[in-house]
Amino acid sequence: MTDLTDLGVAAIRDGIAAGTFTAVEVAEAFNANVAAAQEALNAFIVATPDKAIEAATAIDARRVKGEPLGKMGGVPIGMKDLFATTGVQTTAASHMLEGFVPQYESTVSQKLWDAGAGMLGKLNLDQFAMGSSNETSYFGNVISPWKRNDGGNAALAPGGSSGGSSAAIAARLCPAATGTDTGGSIRQPAAFTGITGIKPTYGRCSRWGVVAFASSLDQAGPMARDVTDCAIMLEAMAGFDPKDSTSLDLPVPEWAAGLNADLSGKRVGIPREYRMDGMDADVAKSWDDGIAWLTDAGATIVDISLPHTKYALPAYYIIAPAEASSNLARYDGVRYGLRDLPEGSGLQDMYAATRAAGFGAEVKRRILIGTYVLSAGFYDAYYTQAQKVRALIARDFAEAFEQCDVILAPTAPSAAFALGDNTEDPLKMYLNDVFAVPASLAGLPAMSVPAGLNREGLPLGLQIIGRAFDEQGVLNAGLAIENRAGFTARPAKWW
């Protein structure tokens, strides 16, 4: 009997529909993996095995009656703990929301349940989605299932902020998971753990019920082990939501059915500014491999320029903290979440004490930066300037897309680093997102697919960026790479 936990979204769904195995069998298998790995990997904040069984039971019942099972029928998934789930604790990995039980379901998670998926648990993440290594969670670091081949056994970062999602998928604790990507938080962890993830066009997935970090950048997206699975899951997650004013009022294309790895007639842009001085040799080689593969798929390679690339990260680290400083103001101990009320304190003292106790260091840092750049006297110099630079970055892409159809670049400047390597200097951590952030600022769809292993035996990812609304083009190029990369590596089980 196949190990059910080696199967992906499509295989599980199709197998259940065909009666090869039941949804409950699948849920039980993954529940077991989740439980067994929790101590070692800490990928989940809370496991919900009963919910997975409940959803699976319902699917099995529907199957017996011959009723439709849905795009994700019987597929158990991990839910990043940034999505509000009715009756199930939702923490954003913060002490501030420890014990918070939403009385509502996020639009995206509801769509997934409606499509037949079941919930294995709430996945760990960087606190309030702020981080690139899952080292800022109040509930402890997530440990990547990958190890270097140097025999050193150093604990590695699974990437962030969707570190629980990426670790869980790579370790076969779930076939797929939701992530969110604000400045690379789906793509970079996908690259670090050798899985696939896509951030769709801004507005493609509803933000209603997703704990907000940076409103103009946050996007939900699927993470899974291959492009097809991502396409299926994205179809289930996406769609217009009238409760979100930034939601795109466009029909959801049939991305899975439209997958086509033949890139004849397509032009792939290679942005020269992404080839940075001192680039990791393995990353550079992986990029060259990608170029060769896409050429083999029929594409023409075009040299393009994205002149304002180096300003993307600094612009991001003004805009995102600014928005976050305002979005996180609601965490004040009044209506929900932590309340810290020292003896004799008044209202404003309660705020200050609650927020000091509730937020982690990185969250505080970003709130302070954001508060500063919006404050009187600095608004124009920082925030307005950053939004203008952002407009230029978007323009760079628009102009580049006159000469190419998709852009190919590395996802991250390196493979996974060890936990603790980048925590001394916040800036060092921020630089992890150098390749990912530009597409976020421009709201463009972008995905990471595994390209190969580096010299340390760790995964490297390649990033495809597409035009707004052209998730299909991005998925197709991703599939072309996937077909040729032959990436079958998986972390050796040590947990």
Add this chain to the structure above:
Amino acid sequence: MSVDTATVAKIAALARIKLSAGEVEAMVPELNGILAWVEQLGEVDVTGVEPMTAVIPNTLRLRDDVIDADPLTGGGIRDKVLANAPAAEHGFFGVPKVIE
């Protein structure tokens, strides 16, 4: 632009985050490092560039004026609203007494 301990203390107060003197001290170089790094945005020639106002060009939809049209964004759900309250009192949220 760089910050000193007084500025950091002031920002922390604005943001209602209580920081100890030590924490304020520690924040100064961290924030200054980040601020120095973002300074480079000042190099960019933004003449004639409008700040971005919408990530993907789109128009703001206006909603019909119907009470509780969508139960998820309507009222009449006091129990849900108070369900996670640290101090719910007779249908109100209780907070430390404020004197105006």
Add this chain to the structure above:
Amino acid sequence: MTESTYRIQGATGEWEVVIGLEVHAQVTSNSKLFSGAATQFGAEPNAQVSLVDAAMPGMLPVPNRECIRQAVRTGLAIDAQINKWSRFDRKNYFYADLPQGYQISQLYHPIVGEGSLTIDADEKAGLPEAKVIGIERIHVEQDAGKLMHDQHPTMSYVDLNRSGVALMEIVSRPDMRSPAEAGAYVAKLRQILRYVGSCDGNMDQGSMRCDVNVSVRKPGDEFGTRTETKNVNSVRFVMATIEHEAARQVDVLESGGKIVQETRLFDPGTGTTRSMRSKEDAHDYRYFPDPDLLPLVLDDAFLEDCRQSLPELPDAKRARYETELGLSPYNAAVLTAEVETARWFELLLGETATAQGKAPADVAKQAANWLISELFGALNKLGKSLEDSPVSPSAGAELLALMGKGTISGSIAKQVLEKMLETGDSAGAIVEREGLKQESDTGAIEAKVDEILAANADKVEQYRGGKVALFGFFVGQTMKAMQGKGNPQVVNEILKTKLG
């Protein structure tokens, strides 16, 4: 237009008062500005609060078309420029009545630009001339919740029902120079809002609140530092705030002090203003465009629809009552003061014109006088408003027709009205039943007059000798003999003829 002569007499000379008003008007709509929760006043605490209003994690705003429409209609009513492109900004601060930790407002690009309104001349109120008061802008924003401090010894209670209700913030230019001007401005603005139907103007319920900005200066000097007194909720209190605050500022300045730019509260009990607990950083609101919302773009069709939907506005209506209907300025002002009164009057006028087969302009004075002098008084005695009048416009029109045709006299009509209010019966039925038709037959009246003159021959002599005041005596006696049913004009004519 001459400048106001209102001055404060100080020890060092005369001081002029400069006043600007920011009025927060709750928008009349079914649901809130950014959520579907209801807006009705007086609900159980937190019963009209959505997840969005409670600022739960992951909540997002979606604007209400009707609130936008009301703001545009109001802007059109004050002849203001409507900005087809406007944007929402977040105003960030921490308070228990502000769940999001920011208020969604419009700082940089408000929906309505510059407009104005005219305050009317009112000698009695100290306003010798009409004056145009400029309005800088109107923007749309969220109202905050309510805090109660007296329900518990150590806790304040938060009710978010009001949180998220749409407000129009109407900002005047600092064009006012006296408490009377400010009072008139608030009254006029309230009148316009009620005519437009965009705000019910119930200041005691808090639907309309004023922030009063006051500064003083020696005439001709630059503007002085101003203070802001928040949430003043009646015209009377607005005027009292200005009087107190201006006097206080003059005292401070004349003792060598400086005015601190600060927020103050008016205490109706003492009639004074006091400084609010200092919120040192309260002024750094870190405004930035709300990233959960896109720019608001209005098309010409929307604007035109708003324009078409406007009723005749108070100034235009009052002018029309004077010029087309021939009403006195006083009566025109009384009838147009409240939109409901004008509406009732116009119904009455229409029915009256129809009942008497005349043009409205020909019966307008009659209808106006009756409404103002008779019905208002009668309703007042019963403690009823015009809206609750047991006598409808058509019933009133019937009564007026009986008068107009000479069937009853004016004094009989007063009695009939009382009976109508008591019984709910129609004027015609009452007149018939009680035999109140007036006697206009000259023969019958002559006979009575002869009787009276005969019985009072001495007084007739005195009258003819020069005591013309006795005419009233003869009228009274004649009417008494006729049980009040004599047609007064005919009685007068016949008496004049007979007395010589």
